[in-house]
Amino acid sequence: MKLAKIEGKKHYMPDRSPSQSPEEIRLSVGLASVDITPEIGVPLAGFGGRRRRVIPWDVPNRYPYATFLKPSTGILDPIRAKAMILKTGNDMLFFLSLDLVAVTAKIVGDIHARIKHLGFSENEIFISATHTHSGPGTLSRNQFWQAAASDKFQQQIYERFLDGVQTTIQRAHATLTEASLFAASFKTEDLQRNRRGRKGHFDSEANLLLAKSKKGQWLGGLVNLAIHGTALDAGNSQFSADVPGAIENALAKKLRAENAAPDAAEAVILFLNGAEGDVAPMRGGVEGMNKIGADFAQQAQPALKNLRPISPEWKAHSTEIHLGAAGVGARNCVDNDAWSWFVPGWYRLSLIKKMPQKTRIWNLRLGDMIFLTWPGEPTTAFGLEIKNLATTAGFKQAWILGLTNDYLAYFTTPSEYDEGGYEACGTLYGREGGSKILKAHKTMAGL
DSSP states (O other): OOEEEEEEEEEEESSOOOOOGGGGGGEEEEEEEEOOOOBTTTTSSSSOOOBOOOOSSOOOOOOOSSBBBBBEESSSSOOOOEEEEEEEEEEEEEEEESSOOOOOOOHHHHHHHHHHTTTOOOGGEEEEEBBBTTTESSOOOHHHHHHIIIOOHHHHHHHHHHHHHHHHHHHHHTEEEEEEEEEEEOOSSSSSSEETTTOOSSSSSSEEEEEEEESOOOOEEEEEEOOOOSSSOTTTEEEEEEEHHHHHHHHHHHHHHHHHHHTTTOOEEEEOOOOOTEEESSSSSHHHHHHHHHHHHHHHHHHHTEEEOOOOOOOEEEEEEOOTTTTTTOBBGGGSSTTTTTGGGGGGHHHHSOOOOOOEEEEEEEEEEEEOSSSSSSSSHHHHHHHHHHTTTSSSEEEEETTOOOOOOOOOOOHHHHSSSSHHHHHHTTHHHHHHHHHOOOOOOOO
């Protein structure tokens, strides 16, 4: 890996070609998926409006798990934890996709504490929320998120969640088997829409990274697309992985058909969201959700026939960013009159001050690809800019991993922030917050 000095610090620059061919490096891959759906009655996280609210709050303690949000009433499809581990020699790389609306740095730290005995370092862990708005709440200790769209923290639900995640990772680790990596990207059609009124303004590119065993069977892998998990609206009260889950299931079914072997293990797909801050699904409801999944798998078919081998060489790097105090100069949703009915005016500022001032971002170079994490929901403009820069720098694929390793709400460009709208009012770190993250990525990756 080449090194370059940028602003007095060492940062990893992309090699124009891998130092070894994929065949010269022995890679093992482990994948697992576990149902971690909590008890019915745990509220759904994601929507904070009246349709999901308990009005007034459940002060009398009528519900065992719900205080601010209505209890869930059933299971439409399972909430899952999905893990993928790559191992070469003593080095390991770990991806985790969770059917949650978000993962905070605290959740990431607690998961790492549970699995560090397996040998993972903090720079080798990428934990992403699919951003379904029908996943479980009660998992955040942050008072702002509890009041906004998650509900009061429940220790017993959190511990069971961590138990399920730990089981998933241990199963993936136990299934490590020699394999090869293959990648492709393709343009999707009629799956997304821009919800800020900018017709056609979204990243329609989907990325795939798939593992195939030495027996020639697809084990599964990663899929990356920018889309909100909101096909099911706030009126839904049943657990569901929403659009991301539908895409995972449809692609896994496609790979099972490709395997065409009775003894082949079920393929495991991990959905990693992209720059989806202003991107909604084209269709809604259960039928629309499943159609998006089926259409995605169908559109992926040509790409599956033209996958290229990926050298399993990687290097991960991270940097800390000081974003400043949340709410200072921000046009945020809790200052919006539409939210004032459940957040008292005198408490808004104290809630917003519960947000951290710092975050960390990661840059992962894997073969001829680069993965760039974002601690929240960047809009399309950020995603396209950084992807274009990465392509110019020589990477064949750039993956924006939104909602990964932390969650600090929306990030709009300065011009989008000035325009206003929902995403701007949910931008808690002001008009320059996203630009700080973009600049840090460009510096760290040498873009």
